[in-house]
Amino acid sequence: MTLQTLQRNTVIGFFASILLSIIKLTAGLIGHSTALIADSMESFADTLGSILVWQALRVASRPADEKHPWGYGRAEAVASLLVGVMLVVAAILITVQSIHEILIPHAAPEPWTLLVLIAVIAVKEFLFRIVIRGADAFESGAARADAWHHRSDAITSLAALLGVSLAIWGPAWLQLPSLVAADEAAAILASGVILLTAWHLIQPALHELLDATSPELEQQIRRIAENVDGVLCVEKVAVRKSGSGYHADMHLQVPPNLTIQVAHALAGKVKALLRSAIPGLTGVLIHVEPFLTPDDCARESPPTEASG
Numbered sequence: 001m002t003l004q005t006l007q008r009n010t011v012i013g014f015f016a017s018i019l020l021s022i023i024k025l026t027a028g029l030i031g032h033s034t035a036l037i038a039d040s041m042e043s044f045a046d047t048l049g050s051i052l053v054w055q056a057l058r059v060a061s062r063p064a065d066e067k068h069p070w071g072y073g074r075a076e077a078v079a080s081l082l083v084g085v086m087l088v089v090a091a092i093l094i095t096v097q098s099i100h101e102i103l104i105p106h107a108a109p110e111p112w113t114l115l116v117l118i119a120v121i122a123v124k125e126f127l128f129r130i131v132i133r134g135a136d137a138f139e140s141g142a143a144r145a146d147a148w149h150h151r152s153d154a155i156t157s158l159a160a161l162l163g164v165s166l167a168i169w170g171p172a173w174l175q176l177p178s179l180v181a182a183d184e185a186a187a188i189l190a191s192g193v194i195l196l197t198a199w200h201l202i203q204p205a206l207h208e209l210l211d212a213t214s215p216e217l218e219q220q221i222r223r224i225a226e227n228v229d230g231v232l233c234v235e236k237v238a239v240r241k242s243g244s245g246y247h248a249d250m251h252l253q254v255p256p257n258l259t260i261q262v263a264h265a266l267a268g269k270v271k272a273l274l275r276s277a278i279p280g281l282t283g284v285l286i287h288v289e290p291f292l293t294p295d296d297c298a299r300e301s302p303p304t305e306a307s308g
Helices: 003-031 034-060 075-102 113-138 141-173 177-209 215-226 260-277 294-300
Strands: 233-242 245-254 281-290
Touching: 003 034, 003 113, 003 141, 034 075, 034 113, 034 141, 034 177, 075 141, 075 177, 113 141, 141 177, 177 233, 215 233, 215 245, 215 260, 233 281, 245 260, 260 281
Parallel strands: 245 281
Antiparallel strands: 233 245
């Protein structure tokens, strides 16, 4: 799969979300289903999210330039954060609208609205599987956010399907007239799912934007560098994510009698090995220092928590 294919799938998801949103809103208004109307609101949020993701992918694919020497990868994190916030807003609106409808007596939704929901679930799950495949291939947080929008939409539609079914047949079958409110209850339940999805999108985006490190990747980088002949100590390693790749800054201690030319060549060897072993490592900045004593290296290593 190419980046162009990933962008194309995002565009397809965008137009599909617009169409499904219109269908669900129309069906909800005509068929008197609060869950379907609420579901359409979530889909409209997905549509706006797809626009942001598509633009983010275009920006993130730009090469580094003078003003942005580390590239534009974090455009994806910004898009993921915005999409997550939009999902939070959609969840709040759905909950408020559902509670309002519960307090007002109303008839059950029309049975044919179930067919609309079944079709929506099938289409959204199909879109999820296509987009998530590309997101995993390119380690794209923004595309992954877009994929999970489709999955969350399928889940909310499934909840609406169960709620509408119970609202239509529950009062007669179970002799419980109050079950007509199952339509709204399903919408509230779906909003909880949307909030969880939003959190899973917002959290990694914030970590990336705030330069959170990756301990696992740091340890992998340390192990590779320490096994290079001539590296006496890996003093510091700092890793930060940017888009689909990672940047690493590190300090290496080498024999103090090495010439600048040899030390520079050794740093280049370490960099080449790291980028070969870790394809996602798009940038490596190495600072070379003279090795003094083992105790000096130990003092400069990241502190560990005391036990006991």
